[in-house]
Amino acid sequence: MSDRPVRFGLIGFGAWGQHHANAITVTDGAELVAIAARSDTSVAAAKEKYPDAAVYNDYRELVAREDIDFVDVVVPSHLHHAVATAVLQAGKHLLLEKPMGVSMDECDDMIRIANQQKRLFAVGHELRLSSMWGKAKELIDEGFIGDPLYALVELSRNPYRQGADGWRYDIDRVGSWILEEPIHFFDLARWYLERSGQPERIYATANSRQPGRPELQDNFSAIMHFSGGSYAVVSQTLAAFEHHQTAKITGTKGALWASWSGAQDRTRHPTFSLRGFDGNEVVTIPIDKPTGELFELEDQVARVVQAHRSGVPLHCTAEDGRWSVAMCLAAEASVRSGNIVSIGDYIS
Ligand SMILES: NC(=O)C1=CN([C@@H]2O[C@H](COP(=O)(O)OP(=O)(O)OC[C@H]3O[C@@H](n4cnc5c(N)ncnc54)[C@H](OP(=O)(O)O)[C@@H]3O)[C@@H](O)[C@H]2O)C=CC1
Ligand SMILES: O=C1CO[C@H](CO)[C@@H](O)[C@@H]1O
Structure with a gap:
């Protein structure tokens, strides 16, 4: 394979798209050659920064440019869907949020x-990285907790941002708030309980702070x-403060407890820890580099x-991305x- 940089085009230059742009430019072997935005303000911001x-x-x-790979x-x-199909039809590889x-x-x-089109198609479930x-x-796969039987993935955080033109608060554009963030946790829970076969049924409940x-x-x-008999609980509140996420996984032999906290989801200064019990002793498991969605984006x-x-x-294929959408729709x-x-x- 050639050593020339992989040439990226980026579509969307909003709150998260700007972090994608940065992630592409700091990655060895990647080059950001083009950006598409919608409003004049975003176009001007992209031109100034890049x-x-x-x-x-x-x-x-x-997407019509011939020199873009991804x-x-x-x-x-x-x-x-509209943007991704245009990308694939133009014969480009795709990373889709x-x-x-x-x-x-x-x-x-x-x-x-x-x-x-025989193209690569990755979906942005970056927590897997x-x-x-x-x-x-890794510890679950090595048998540290025995056979996993239970996983809880829980988040309490501040309310979602509106997004450009308020799309996140318009159900026809966001789809649902389950598709917005709990989708990451369905993906994680399934990954952790992979040895337990396929999920068979789901029960979900939800409420809103706004009666209207x-x-x-x-x-x-x-x-x-x-x-296989195991079950997972995915739970989220947007009525809290800051950003605090926990995963607790227990098995026939032991348990894991991972937690992450930051002033917001996109912080470079979080606190985090992973503790485990292998059936004999409780240990703090060293984490070799900082974790958080900005790091995982890179x-x-x-x-x-x-x-x-x-x-x-x-790390996450289109089939994996599809599975998580299915879980959100079933939960809905x-x-x-x-x-x-x-x-x-x-x-x-
Ligand atoms: N994996 C993760 O952890 C995260 C994933 N996401 C996902 O990323 C996506 C974007 O979220 P976010 O950045 O927060 O949203 P924003 O609303 O902040 O940004 C969306 C951007 O898309 C641009 N846009 C809209 N229509 C077009 C178009 N036709 N062509 C080009 N650009 C267009 C908007 O342009 P303009 O500014 O000009 O209006 C805006 O800049 C969502 O799907 C969200 O779910 C978001 C956060 C984290
Ligand atoms: O992980 C995430 C952080 O929160 C965002 C909303 O504010 C989500 O879009 C995103 O998936």
Whole structure:
């Protein structure tokens, strides 16, 4: 494989897209050659910050360029499908932010086109690359806790940002608030309980602080049962302060307890710890580098570069992204009906 830098185009230059731009520019072997934004303000901001990159106000001009290898899509969730299909149809590899799509049809359509075009398709579930959430996975796989039986992934944080033009508070554009952040935790819980087979059913409940906006669910909890007998609890409140995330995983022999805290999700100065009990003693497990979504974002760009250059497996494939969307939609159906929902109908 050639050693020339992997050439990236970035679509979306909002709060998170700007961090993607930075992650691309600090990654060895990656080059940010073009950015597409929508408003004049974002176009001007992109030009000022990245004078060497071409900046477009129509993403179709970016995808039409022949010299781009990978396109990184960081636009509001209801636009993922339209933008991602244009990228794939133009024959580019794709890194698409979560949620992969807002419906199963969207996910299936994108997977079909990626397969047809034989393109790489990674989804932005970056927590899988974390030195801490990932270390927990490694220990589980090594048998540190025995057979896993239970996983709790929990977040308490401040309210979501509005997003450009308020898309995050418009249910038709955000899809649901489950697709916004609990989707990461479904992905983690499934990863941790991988040895327990497939999840079979889910029960979820939620409520809103705004009586007139019941669809904006500040509090959300779900229980997901796996075929092997284990179960996972995913729980989130947006009615709290700062950003505090915990995972507790227990097995036939021991337990793990990971926690992360920061003034906000995008901090470079978090506190975090991973403690474990292997059935004999409680230990603090050293974490070899800082963890947090800004760090993992850089690791994610590095990973897709390696995948492109040397065929290293993607950290999160389109099938993984699809699975997590399915889980959110099943959870949503359970919240709506008040019933336990069979997951097979969603993931088949
Ligand atoms: N994996 C993770 O941890 C995270 C993932 N995300 C995901 O990333 C995505 C973006 O979120 P975020 O950055 O917070 O949202 P923002 O609203 O802050 O940014 C969205 C950006 O998309 C731009 N945009 C909208 N339409 C177009 C278009 N047609 N062409 C080009 N750009 C367009 C907007 O442009 P303009 O500014 O001109 O209006 C805006 O800059 C979402 O899907 C979100 O779920 C977000 C945070 C963390
Ligand atoms: O991880 C995340 C942090 O919060 C954001 C919302 O504010 C989400 O979009 C995102 O997925």
